[in-house]
Amino acid sequence: MSVPYVVSQSDTARAAHLLLVDDDADLLRLISMRLSANGYRVTAAASAEAALARLSVERPDLVISDVRLPDRDGLALFGDIQRSHPSLPVILLTAHGTIPDAVEAMSRGVFGYLTKPFDSRVLLDKVTQALSLGATTESAGAHDDASWRAGIVSRSNRMAEVLEEARMVAASDASILIRGESGTGKELLARAIHRASPRAAAPFIAINCGAIPEQLLESELFGHVKGAFSGAIASHNGLFQAADGGTLFLDEIGDMPLALQVKLLRVLQERAVRPVGATRSVPIDVRIVSATHRNLDTAMAEGQFREDLFYRLNVVSLLLPPLSERREDIPLLAASFLRQLATKYRKTLSGFAPDAIEALATAAWPGNVRQLYNVVEQVSALSTAPLIPASLVQRALRVRSMEALTYAEAKQRFERNYLTQLLKLTDGNVSDAARLADRNRTEFYRLLQRHELTPAMFRNTA
Template identity: 55%
Template sequence: MSLNHNVNDARILLVDDDENLLRLMTLRLEGEGYQVDSVNGGKDALKMLNTHSYAAVLSDLRMPGMDGMTLYEEIVALRKDIPVILMTAHGTIEDAVSATQRGVFGFLTKPISHDSLRELLSNALKQRQSAAREDWCAHIITRSVQMEQLLDQAHRVAQRDVSVLISGASGTGKELLARALHKASKRADKPFVAINCGALPENLLESELFGHSKGAFTGAVNAHAGLFREAEGGTLFLDEIGDMPIPLQVKLLRAIQERQIRPVGSTKQVPIDVRIISATHKDLAQEMADNAFREDLYYRLNVVNLKLPTLRERSEDIPLLARYLLEQSAERHDVEANRFSDDALQMLATAPWPGNVRQLVNVVEQCVALTHTPVIPVHLVEQALSASEQKWPTLTEARDAFEHSYLLKLLKMTEGNVTRAAELAGRNRTDMHKLMKKHSLQSADFRQEAVAI
């Protein structure tokens, strides 16, 4: 699963005490499409490495103060993933062997051959990107060109600390991509905190996000820090952001703009340093048109949009994913299942997969649970597919279905009297009208029905 290297995204740090060589090498590298920063000593190089991100370091071996090998050791202590190439006019085979044994990526002898420099840098960056892929998104299994392009874009975006909106159908792996983005970012050593914005009622969601002070409401016997502060320095993943109530959208927008929050029941503002990654399966453009999602918040969250394809759109990945999931599931359940039969794999590859990767995971799990043989037969796949097509709703879908059914019964019982319905539901009239609007229910329809009966 290789990444295509694009030198225009690669920034090189050039270190040499020879000003003339720095100018010449800078021109050469910029001519190849690289972005170049140059410094004339190891100490200045370390300062740059502390404040900038580099794809590779190209350094002289013999320099006054801090030589190239000492600089290399400092770089390894700081960032193990940056390839270092050393240059010297006094190179010997012994120097080169010693340097490479200690982990230096390559060794160039002055005068520098343009072809050797180009090849060594290209190989260094390809290896770094390949290693980075293994590290940051090892659990995203793909050979799809569409997914490879998406992951290339995601890796670049991860470095830039901007807000990202991940869109795509349910079950396509939005949280998996969000975790990968966090792992590839400069915040990787800080917390990744996730919450489903559609899984909690508005008052609880506000408390979960922003925290609350002791005694802020009934039951608040202790202060609660909230997820923004739990994610301090790291990433806060807001799943199903399209389900967030409008009043909370206003508070979230303020928190992003001001980079501070106010816990429920508190008068004090708390500064925050959090990267926001959000996700939705909804069409937010339509939600904005329906006044269900704030346009100003949308543009704050959607600095970069990453759209995950459906499983059918990456159908070449189905056999690959099925084998991977089988291996994982069999190991987890201690079952001696090691492959699908040819016709079973064919059935998997041609199924419609409305539930995407999540559905595939469930199908494989069921096959592993029921198999009595190392080779999973086609009838088990057919049985699991049939069961999975009876789609199990998400928590948000189940809650919405219950809410709709509850309102129908309530309005029928009160013959469309919104005040009486609100009293029975323990809500105020404003809340009741909002709920009715959400479910496209009109009180007049129930009054007419009552007359007709």
């Protein structure tokens, strides 16, 4: 075992202090020189024990460690660091064979990892990000533990990247737009961002913009005063005021009517809300996280979503992958749901048979995580044995229960199917289809655009 050594610059009084841990002496020296040349003060250690000894003497601003160390696993070293210094960011260096371990570590709070060999510029960028996050997190009094992402079960590389980005932006006050298919867990991620932010002690308020009629949505968001409209027998604070100091989650923001988009934009610009019927605005301090499954670029091109509002909401964009692109998470999610549902149904459920797991892992999952939960609930309710058989899983997969759909999703699906049948019936003749639907052509065209349906697709060219 080589002896730890220190590499430093002559003028390092204000330089960030990095602790570098690797048992490869040549690589250790090379990375130390590169970091030092970029203005960092570097302490190098060749083993986990040497690193812990240095930590007991002086706390660095960042730890960069190899996953495979001679005396102790790099993940175990991370665990020791997390217990003693929960806000200290850690970057792991890993070979291809240890990537699953690194991804697992990220789910427990590691800032990130780099796969060897890596470009020095990539390392420097990652160091800059980690130091920026560490400074913000420390000043906010937050901790780098995994409690902020409670409920998000994952070990996939795709989700690890999303969670890393989410934790980084949580420390700021930037507006975030979460994109992803229905059922991917957008509200779950929004709640995790809130818990990781300096606003965690304040309220988190969620509203589905597509599930509330337009005439009620304005009052729900902005509030109203007594007598503002028929039925307003008392003043009512809206959700913006309820979320003051905290986070307001606007789910399915793409379904918000244009008239309300204008009023929402004004609230975001002025940081004040005027209740319906009021003459004065009320100052608010709210962080906005919004989500949509719609393509907002298409919606803006069709005039259904305001471009200025989009740029207000989309300061930071996070994309949640569909379940079909994170299949390694399916067994973990299914097992987690089974434990929850075993308690709900008061049953002894030990797990899934191997062929049942295979059926789950290879299914299409158009409804994503929400559909997976629904399938696991069905098999939990019907199972008569501790081990879930493949036959029950296959039965549940064949029938897409309405319970897997929200009201807004069911309404959207019906509307699309209805329009499709009308166009088929009229061979793509919009005038005839609109007449059958008892709608004018302009409104009917707007419905077709919303569902991305083209009349030409249904014309009988024969």
